[in-house]
Amino acid sequence: MPGMGSMIRLRLGRLEVDWGKNNFFTNHSPLFRATDLQEADYHYADDVVERKPAYVRKLRHVTPRLELLGFSLEGCRRAYEEGVRRIPDYYPEMTISFDTFRNALRVVDLERVNTEEYDADFDLGEFARTVLRDPAFQDAMPEDLTDDDGTFFENLDAYVVLRLLGENPANLDRDLVWSIDDVVEGGYVEGGIFEPLADSSRFLIVTEGSSDSTILKAALPLVAPDVDDFLDFIDMRENYPFTGTGNLVNFCKGLAAIRVQNKIVVVLDNDTAGQAALQKLGRLRMPPNIRLVRLPDLEAFRAFPTLGPSGRLSEDVNGRAVAIECFLDLAFGPKEERAVRWTSFNHDVGAYQGELLAKEEYTKQFFAHVGSDGYDLSKLRLLWSHILQACAAEAVPS
Template sequence: MGSYCELYIGRYHVDSFKGHVPSQLAIIFRDTDLVVSQVPYQDYYSDPPEDCDDDYATRYELVMSLNCAKDRLNLLGFTERAVRQQFLDGIEEALQEQNELRELREGVMDDYHESEFHTLQQLQQYGFDGWRRAISALIADCFVSNRSNITDEAYSKTLSPPYSVFFERRDTFLGFPVAEIGMFLRAVIEDIPSEINVILDITELIGGGYYLPDDHICSGTVEDALSETRQFDKILILTEGKSDSRIFERTLRILYPHLCEYFSFMDFGPSKTEGGAPALVSTIKSFAAAGINNKIVALFDNDAAGVEHWKYISSTRLPSNIKPLVLPYNRLASNYPTVGPQGEVEVDINGKAASTELYLGESVLRNANNQLIPVQWGSWNHKTLVYQGAISEKGEIQDRFDAAMDSIESKKTQASDFDFTGLRSIFEMIFTEVATM
């Protein structure tokens, strides 16, 4: 008979998967999503299992919030724009197949294909937004009415067109024309109540011996699939130096813990040498020549040297999986104290001296006198026609940042107490670019 894992959005049952967690779900859920609870054994068994205690059995679920699901799906390329286009293209292709079949049979169609053709026409007429409104209403209704055992067929009988049409295509996810669970999930979670979670119930699989309770189910499944498709590869972040990599990695772990396992940062090893923009260009070229399939994001500082080398490497032919970026516009840097031949002047240092340290928040950029640590102007950059500048006391700034992160990670302070504005802007840029690669 076998054991199954069950996928739910809130209380709505989406699908069942026999004997394993499919890789398409293992890449969306993470092992850290596991929630273990005690429930009445009747929820899963007709007779008490051997480990049942006081009429209760152990339930194992992978649970993620809608925001978490949306962030992960976006990273994997399942964006709002992509799923909308997939819906439209899928309907168009299915209708084309039906028309070709109709011509082949000289207009004589059996009842099944006539019904399929009619359903596809209605789906095309009501469009992606109409389809999503219907599905969102179904999921919300299940959640609000506390009905977990509702079936598509029973529910569809209570509906009038156009909504009932969406339940007639039995071989699809509620009429969604592409058989990709990630696409379906991303399409429907946009408009449902935020308190609803996406749940993968793996209780039966563990009870049936397919997995052990302490197995790394998701990461193990993904590791097995890594060689098959780039979708399962980690996203590589290349930076100008090891301090940048350390800063970004710590920030990701604190601000976006649910996305950590999707990224890998360049390891500079024990070397004390900071790479710089020229070294980053060389690394990008090496990765491109090696034919590495991972999505790769290369981050250049928002200073004169960084902009110069970013412009150069962006003008070369790179594989579509490699994206060079300059750190985004920094509001604080738009009027920042500097020291140079003209004395102490506050100027816009975006594109001239805004290194990673300028994105670490004012609290670490201010000295003991509560003054912003100035940028020291250096040499003239003949390519970008601006002076190159560098923040003073770079080491002290990094130390203060590390101390602040230590405090957050040890729960002495909250992440909300620290100014992550600049670092958030960097990651928002990365997430946006990765979603389109």
């Protein structure tokens, strides 16, 4: 039988950012991986501390997940300002801006903040107001807080608070602890409390060819292991249906027409064909859940050997010949000099299309050596950072 009441808490260090009781709580599984379950301290009255199972993850490994859940800095601003707009007219005007609140959390010293000593039966707003009046906050929060301000912060999404606390490098190696054991042992949870990511939080990555997706999928857990469970790829075991920019354009047109609900990121090469496809798709009314991403420019390709009608030159091939293979470690490949060969002329863009010579060999060497100490993943890390920024821009809090 359940007890009289069990608390469940989410805390960063000793600062509680969310809590619930019995059946009434927010499930914070999206912030963690199933493997994050470990023993952690539970603090009770009279200085009692017990070690019990909890989900524990460093804030630096939670922040990328918050970004994909819709809590980028811009997403936090939107959530804060939307909360301000929802304040009833009969309440006093909220005078604390998002930037003021952000600056306060960015500089606060969590070593001086301890909310676990406060009574769980605080009135609405009293808990947040007490926290924000802690000496650690006062210097950065010049406005006098009212009861109504406390109520607002009490109801502010905990993920906004966490993301802003992550702006302080001193907080990134602090443990975020989700203390779930009391509600589990109290009988308030049927089955396991940990839930897999909802489909609404995931992103489908679509590329111009099957090898592109295969490379991205293999690199993801190596360069962005904190969020690899947020990304899905087209199944490569069957015939890949979207090969080439022409078919990819038609695919996007079809998605727009049927108003697909999934969050989709379409990755286009940074070459002439990719530019032409981007122009065509840009003229369509694409729904907000479909985002188009062109591969980023590479500094190494601003002066790269090229072969064409004018012979061998050194040219900037960004926007004309940069495909996924260009982000591989080109030290692993043919012994001959690396170069781009110009092929056909694209009249839509008014430029020649180029292709990295022996790109199949670079791909083969990638799969043979990726993960080894000598293989350079820096360009793939840059590429995935670029794609994840696009995902974060598309994400909205659920």
